[in-house]
Amino acid sequence: MESMNIITPEEAVNLVKSNDEIVTGLGCSEGRSFMESLHLVADKVENVSVTNCLPMNKFDFMEEKYKDVFFINGWFYSPAVRALHRNGNASFIPNNLHFAATKRLAHKQPSIYVGACSAVDKHGFVSLSMGNTYEKRMMDAADIVILETNKKFPRTFGDVDVHVSDVDYFIEADYEVPELPHVESNEKDKKIGQYIADYIQDGDNLQFGIGGIPNAVAAALYDKKNLGIHTEMLTSEIAKLAQAGVINGSKKTLHKGKIVTTFIMGNQLLYDFVDDNPSVMVLDGNYVNHPSIIAQNDNQVSINTTLEIDLTGQCASESIGPIQYSGTGGQADTARGAQDAKNGKSFIALYSTAMIRNKETGEREERSKIVPFLTPGAVVSLQRNDVDHVVTEYGVAELRGTTVNERVERLIAIAHPKFRNELWQQAKELNIIGGDLDAIYAEQR
Structure with a gap:
């Protein structure tokens, strides 16, 4: 086996030069030891960019005092990056997840890639472990590749094997794999979860993520059989369903018997499940999330x-008005891919209302999340042409092939009852439905 060029985190960050473009892995794959030390070179460099996606930690280099040195480019915001955005040293990269790597590389090449990996095996390979959404493509393009080898990271299979000869430097790390806290499903989640579960048939192939609603969907699936998984994110709830025998992939038409994902994030139960598990395939994000593959x-x-x-x-x-909150991720990818599939279906779920602070009174008040028009400046993550089923705690609106008038009727039917009359009135007043269009155009002229 070839020798590994092992360096300390401090030595690693001293490789950084002014104007460098550093890319780190998504979520659990970020190079934590490197990032924890990056602020140490703040007085030696300038104009350094760090590109990340759903970072799990807030590091010292992200502090406001370093904002003139380090700038964050994000494919998907987490709380730490939202704070940086407010400080003026972070910017979002609009993307559909399957194009995250390819479109970014068409614009800018990385100087350094740094990410996490498993321990090296007897054949001289490490596993990228927690994901390959864009990681390998960035490694291939980077001038310098640094991996943090960590025996606590699971060894996974798929497009994640890397030979030590393809890595410039290794950092020996010993931190725990980051975990996501479990989100308990509330009564609204459970109602929404059951509505969706009622549409899922034995042998269906699923994609879902994390949170109260996805967890509630998963909890309502234990009476199903022979489910499959083709998902961007592999979660703890999916692992539990697989261990219970609900998920076995036996009816899949692509990668039969395999759980297909592009990144892994959850708890230790999940990490134990994926470790050395050949039924789990961690594949390139451009493949997993491409609508034509889905x-x-x-x-x-x-x-x-x-x-x-x-x-x-x-x-x-992904945004609250014009303020970036998270990211598009794979929402458009998976919605389009599912609807192109034979007998495929796509669901968008939300609560019917939210408590929003009134800017004038400062008090929180209940408002409908089904609205006549989006909050000014809001980003359209999924255009109306790609929306199939919409679900709230009040039911399911099937929108496939419907007219605008039919959509208005069906969406109002699943809005909170206290807002339904108001929504009907607004739909009429704004000429979303009905109205003398000739007269409107004449007024505009």
């Missing part, structure tokens, strides 16, 4: 959530 799974079901939806079906899933 569509090769018969009976594919996509389950996602949104923050707000208008009466025609436009979904704002």
Whole structure:
């Protein structure tokens, strides 16, 4: 086995030069030891960019005092990056997840890639362990590749094997794999979860993520049989369903018998499940999330959530007004892919209302999340042409092939009852439905 070039985190960050573009792994794959030390070179460099996606930690280099040295580019915001955005030293990279690597590389090449990996095996390989959404493509393009080898990270299979000869430097790490706290499902989640579960048939192939609603969907699936998984994110709830025998992939038309994902994030139960498990395939994000690949799974079901939806079906899933909150991720990828699949279905779920602070009074008040038009400046994460089923705690609106008038009727039917009359009135006043269009155009002229 070839020798590994092992360096300390301090030696690693001293490789950074002014104007460098550093890329780190998604979520649990970020290079934690390197990032924890990056602030140590703040007085030696300038104009250094760090590109990340759903970072799990807040590091010292992210502090406001370093904002003139380090700038964050994010494919998907987490709380730490939202704070940096407010400070003026972070910017979002609009993307559909399957294009995250390829479109970014068409614009900018990385100077350094740094990420986490498993311990080296007897054949001289490490596993990228927790994901390959964009990681390998960035490694191939980077001038310098640094991996943090860690025996606590599971060894996974798929497009994640890397030979030590393809890595410039290794950092020996011993931190725990980051875990996500379990989110308990409330009564609204359980109602929404059951509505969706009622549409899922034995043998269906699923994609879903994390949170109260996805967890509630998973909890309602234990009476199903022979389910499959083709998902961007592999979660703890999916592992539990697999261990219970609900998920076995026996009816899959693509990668039969395999759980297919592009990144892993959850708890220790999940990490133990994926470790040395050949039934789990961690594949390149450009492949896993490409709509044309997703569509090769018969009976594919996509389950996602949104923050707000208008009466025609436009979904704002990543911003609150113009303020970036999270990211598009794979919502558009999976919704389109599922609907292109034979017998495929796509679901967008949300609560019917939210408690929003009134800017004038300062008091929180209940407002409908089904609205006549999106909050000004809101980003449309999923255009209305790609919306299939919409679910709240009041039911399911099936929008496939419907007119705008039919969408208004069906979406109002699953809005909170206290807002339904108001929504009907607004739909009429704004000419979303009905109205003398000739007269409107004449007024505009």
